[in-house]
Amino acid sequence: MASLSISMKVNGETVGPMDIPEYTSMLDFLQEYLNLTGTKLGCGIGVCRACEVIVEDDNGGLQTLRTCINNVGRFNGSNVTTVEGHAQRNADGKIESLSPVQEAFLRHFSFQCGWCTPGFVNAATVLIERLKKNPVAKDKIEATIDESLGKHICRCTGYVRYFHAVRDVIESTPGLVKEGD
Amino acid sequence: MAVIARCRSLLAGEPAAGKGKGWAMTILLFFLFPPSITAAQPLAEKGRYIAAAADCVACHTAENGRPFTGGRPFPTPFGTLYSTNITPDGETGIGDYSLEQFRATMRHGKGPHGNLYPAMPYTSYYLVRDDDIEALYRYFMQLPPVENRPPKNRLIFPANLRFGLSFWNWLYFDPEKTLAEPAGKSAEWQRGSYLVNALGHCGECHTPRNFAQAMRFDKRFAGNVLEGWDAVDIRPQSLRRQGWNRAQLRQLLTTGSSERGTLFGEMYRVMQHSLRHLSDDDINAMITFLLDDSEALPERPGNSESAAQNYPGGRGDFIAYCAGCHGRAGSGITQAFAPGMDNNAAIRAARPHNAIAVILRGLPAQRLDRERARAGMPSFHRQLDDARIAELVNFMRAAWSSGGAEVTAEEVARIRHSLEEEGYFSPAH
Incomplete structure (x- = not known):
């Protein structure tokens, strides 16, 4: 099978160039080649969004992409963040502090089995970053969360606690909510 | 029940019981089974089928609205039209229509209240046979009347003048023509x-x-x-x-x-x-x-090897963006999830419009019933530029079809532009 020469940035570190069979899914690439097993295979057909990672687009904006239905070639040369890349780590790689989204998910008991959590963490983080640039009106918070996380599937806690946690982060972080309209 | 009670009181007031019973029974039967309805029942049933074949409900129903009560908007270059209520409500529907008026509306676009806009396909329905028109009429007339007044049309001048449609009809509509029935056909x-x-x-x-x-x-x-x-x-x-x-x-x-x-x-x-x-x-x-009875044309499948040579970027993008769902070598992963592209009609079509538009717009998930549902497709108008989409479509057409004219980036740009203008790109990716 033909190979591709792949190089990208994953969680701030340069990866590659390395030869990868061209039909390798991004999920397999993360798990089998980079040993980043935090990104989970859920449905495998692009529906549940457990496998979403963050990719920086050309304008520096962030978007989520599903890694089960996209092959590694789509991510070639891009800047990728997986669930392993959110926490602050010290020089030895030990976790010092979690990101605000991760903290909020823990505080609100948002997940039980945790399989869908990487997808929720990434999508919620992208939402928070977006709101830092474009704050949301107070009465649109609910709709905005739904727009970002509504397609993610969770089979344990019924979404409410994820929603509460994200709302908490949006309301407690200065500058994400604008007054009026 | 009111009818029966009325007959009972008639019965009670009639001294000659035997004779009166027969008379009352006639009335009772008349009320229970009016002769016009009993005769019309199979015709109405046929009308229901004709209405399905003519797909009346699709246009004459607003989103989430009650069937046949109208109100679905039709954007045209001349403004927005709204479909009408075709339940037999006297005020807001077609309850007052005689069969003759119904026929004239269906066939000639001549409603009792003026010319219809040719969004109503009388330009095709003029070919509908008399017996089918009558069956349709009987079917609609026995539907429950629903009072519903659809929004008023919003058309620009001069399209807002209904009498102008007589001129349009004179120019473009020839109801004297009949359906061609070539002798050699079965x-x-x-x-x-x-x-x-x-x-x-x-x-x-x-x-x-x-x-x-x-x-x-x-x-x-x-x-x-x-x-x-x-x-x-x-x-x-x-x-x-x-x-x-x-x-x-x-x-x-x-x-x-x-x-x-x-x-x-x-x-x-x-x-x-x-x-x-x-x-x-x-x-x-x-x-x-x-x-038609025409011969099947010989298959002229594409050549994926030469396609890969000619459009390496298109092949790369197919593998990176498409193959995760549409399978290796475009073979698809079940019809319900992602159909194969290697024998797809949109790829094989002479005009590449749909292949390009599907990539740009994506497709919504479809659910016919519990067992027949299909996954949607994401849109790629943010991720892939015109040149890459052109190369991707060229690769697919060359690999899996007899090939048409090569698609250019300008062609993709034109389609992208018109889709954008008409508001078909969803805000979220």
Whole structure:
């Protein structure tokens, strides 16, 4: 099978160039080649969004992409963040502090089995970053969360606690909510 | 119950019991089974079928509205039209229509209140037979009347003047013409022709229109871009060239998907409301007409090796962006999830519009019932630029079809621009 020469940035570190069979899914690439097993295979057909990672687009904006239905070639040369890349780590790689989204998910008991959590963490983080640039009106918070996380599937806690946690982060972080309209 | 009570009181007030009973029974029977309705019942039942074949409900129902009560908006170059209430409500529906008026409306676009806009396909329905018109009339008249006044049309001058439509009709509409019935064709073909041309009014979408929005009969069924999709060329040669056979067409028209391609946009709703309710015989007749009795064309499959050489970027993007769902070498991963591209009609079509538009717009998930649902497709208008989409489409066409003219980035840009103008790109990716 033909190979591709792949190089990208994953969680701030340069990866590659390395030869990868061209039909390798991004999920397999993360798990089998980079040993980043935090990104989970859920449905495998692009529906549940457990496998979403963050990719920086050309304008520096962030978007989520599903890694089960996209092959590694789509991510070639891009800047990728997986669930392993959110926490602050010290020089030895030990976790010092979690990101605000991760903290909020823990505080609100948002997940039980945790399989869908990487997808929720990434999508919620992208939402928070977006709101830092474009704050949301107070009465649109609910709709905005739904727009970002509504397609993610969770089979344990019924979404409410994820929603509460994200709302908490949006309301407690200065500058994400604008007054009026 | 009120009728029975009334008959009882009549009975009680009548001294000559035996004779009175017979008289009262006649009244009772008259009230319970009025002669006009008993005679009309099978006709109304036939009318229900005709209404399905003519797909009345799709246009005469607003989103989430009650069937046949109208109010669905139709954006046209001249403004927005709203479909009418066709339940037999006297005030807001067609309750006052005589059969004659109903016929004139259906056939000639002449309603009791003035000319109809040709969004109502009287330009096809003029071919509907008398007995079918009457059956339709009986069917609609026995529906429950619903009071519902759809919004007023919002049209620009001079299109807002209904009398102007007489001129339009004079120019473009010739109701004297009859359905061609070529002598050499089978009875099944003739039935199919009637279903496709008259009741199904397929030509209304699948025939190109001129600047005044009149169908160009010199190009009947040659395809037309509507709502951002190509309502494809459905002439026999074109369908044959894409490799359609009877079984695949039957599956497509009755379920919305087949190994050769899938229905989307308005055509999916046509299947949902109309085609899947038709009898096997009628579907077969339509297929006989559509494929004509013409010979199957020899397969001219593409060449994936030379396609890969000619369009390496297109192949790379197919693997990176598409193959996760559409499978290695475009073989697809079940029809319900992601159909194969290696024998897909949109890839094989002479016009690449739908292949490009699907990539740009994506497709919504479809759910016919519990067992027949299909996954949607994401849109790629943010991720892939015009040149890459052109190369991707060129790769697919070269690899898996007999190939058409090469797609250029300018062509993709034109389609992207018009889709954007018409607001077909969803805000979220």
